[in-house]
Amino acid sequence: MTISVGQAFERILGRDAHLRVVAWDGSAGGPDDGLTIRLHSPRAISYLLTAPGELGAARAYLQGELSIDGMDEGNPIEVLRHLGGDFSAKLPAWRDLREIVGVVRATGISVPELPPEETPSQLRRLTYGLRHGRRRDAAAIHHHYDVGNDFYEYVLGPSMTYTCAVFETPETTLEDAQFAKYDLVARKLGLAPGMRLLDVGCGWGGMVRHAVKHFGVTALGVTLSREQAAWGQEAIRRDGLEGRAEVRHADYRDVTERGFDAISSIGLTEHIGVKNYPDYFRFLREHLRDEGRLLNHCITRPDNQHPGLPTRGFINRYVFPDGELTGSGHIVRVMEDEGFEVKHHENLREHYALTLAGWSANLSKHWDDCVALAGVGRARVWGLYLAGSRVGFEDNGIQLHQVLATRTSESGASGYPLRPQFT
Template sequence: MTMTVGEAFDRVFGPDVPMRVEAYDGSVGGRPDGRAMRLTKRGLNYVITSPGTLGMARAYLMGDLEIEGMNEADPYDVLRTFEDDLTPRRPSLRDLPDLAAFLKEVGLRVPELPREETPGPLRRLAHGLRHGRRRDAEAISHHYDVSNTFYEKVLGPSMTYTCACYPSEAATLEEAQAHKYDLVARKLGLAPGMRLLDVGCGWGGMVRHAVTHYGVTALGVTLSRAQAQWATARIEQEGLAGRAEVRHADYRDVTERGFDAVSSIGLTEHIGVANYPAYFRFLRDRLRYGGRLLNHCITRPDNRHPGLPSRGFINRYVFPDGELTGSGDIVRAMEDQGFEVRHQENLREHYALTTAAWCANLSAHWDECVADAGLGIARVWGLYLAGSRLSFERNRIQLHQVLASRTGPDGRSGFPLRPTWEQVTVDAG
């Protein structure tokens, strides 16, 4: 070989990075006292053929990339080191011929893909239109139907897989999730006798909270069969049957109208930006005049780059067909469909705290999660949650709650002159 892997590493990243690559050819690169990163030939091929997070993830999941002392359940410190200290340099003109010869000798063929990667048929047009009902159902199943037992370990007793709202940094995850549900309920102005529709309801946390603490009747819908089964059993256990219901259904199958409030917590990411008009129009038509909508979803810090990279780690391993955009696009889509936007806020820092807490749960129950879902899935979740934490901390992604009303023809919105939702809260218990 004209150049060793260690030499190529030093030429691309520099010899002083705080990592030490130990390659299959016996060569070493990076700082001698740096954290060891062991790479096989197949692993190098993953990295070269898919530069960035996708190639690194493939090599790691296939066992072709090992990093000394890395916590598989929470690789946050490793990801931060990669991001801060492992930045490729612009090759010099002198280096280019040697690097080109090195790449030619290594080869540019994508090896076998990890079985945890989203299967190809999900991405074929013949398999269904993007965000069509069949394909949406399969994308949701890919992510949410891992195992209720797995989610119980990672999410904790609340079984809430959306951004919590921390009343203080000292609050526990369970306290923060209860505070989030209560904040949504208060923003919606829930009161006894009202009817709530919760679309994309997950394991029914918002439904059960609203019925228990606010005396409403609530309908939740989810495309995940496992979620619906879990939520229905919990509703029975808590004696809420008759007032709370969770259906295994597409939100577009809800025929009831005249709801006093609609909550959408973590669903918009799956809708597709092009479908926002139809989505918000549908939710508007479910509400009575003066009714409120609370839309809670992950957003981008700008409105110029909607979607997710189709070849990125998140789209391939975690959220097939997921799409994000800025809060401005969401507000515009809501207003264009007849909503009057009354309030919005960014809970970005809260999601960084939430994902850190989920990583802590995954770490505490690592062996059980691996036994339940397999090592590959558990590793995917460690990467996904730790990477998400870093992205929220560094403002690459955000979390917005947008509150709006279906204001009536007479101009009545149903809102008081000043907001009241920060005045009270309930305990996690």
């Protein structure tokens, strides 16, 4: 053996990474003034060799084989900012790889062959069905949203709203910002007493209840999450909104009611698959009356170069199975091709960074409770996911767009005012 464990890990990360590695055997690699990563067993290196990139590093951390000195597990934002683009584990040059594999195997830990790239997708197809088919969509939503309502209450706060808020200032509270988001959506949609609203992908029913209580509409929300629907219906009962508000456990494609005055889609487009956008927006248009409005609110890429590219790595494996993002320009194009007239287009990227900061703070504050409810592995997933997403919004790696459109009639009537009052 010509290298130590610490040196082996250093080579996987890259010699230019500003990181100090301390292994279980006491060996170390990297600068003394770098962020200190600790390897607690040989499996940490095995994880990185069998899943190069962020996924292998995340697996080692989630399994307790890797830790970082001084990291707040509920809100690891400072660690992620310090790492920046440096923490990109990769397969090193072949001559180094042979030595590293030797180091790991000498400890008795096996290093399996890397599977063909297509194998995971084939297995997932056999297990869950076709990507974005109804069965597989339901399984993906269950994986992420049915963690338990108590867990989400700790992370999201009293609003139980799991979408980007709208902040008046950076000091605005998360609850006030979520109220402002729902209010902004309602005003963009032109909601008024007597109207009918459909909210697809409604979550725990926050938009449904806000629209009924503050704008006098009747509202139907649909969600694929059984736990969300149960919580939402109980909140409707508690608020005395029965008969005017409903949160239904259903696929949005099973909604038979039509002629809605307005439709809100807040955080659903990311889940349906870019290739399904035409069918999706056609369905929504068919369920609106003439001059009715649609507000589509979703996470987007900062460009339109790779429409339909699924999310990869840690997010796809542990957080959002089958999630897909594209640029807002692609979304606008499909909406227009399906007969919508786009009236307003807004990027709320910085607001999502602030929203994630609020959720991360909640997770950190209630860390022990969240671990008790969901387990330390799931809690660690959420800590990485929230902080990593925040960095993505701060750095303009991802964005959040609201696109407002109307079902303009054949005569050209859009029902849209000359000077809308919602900004």
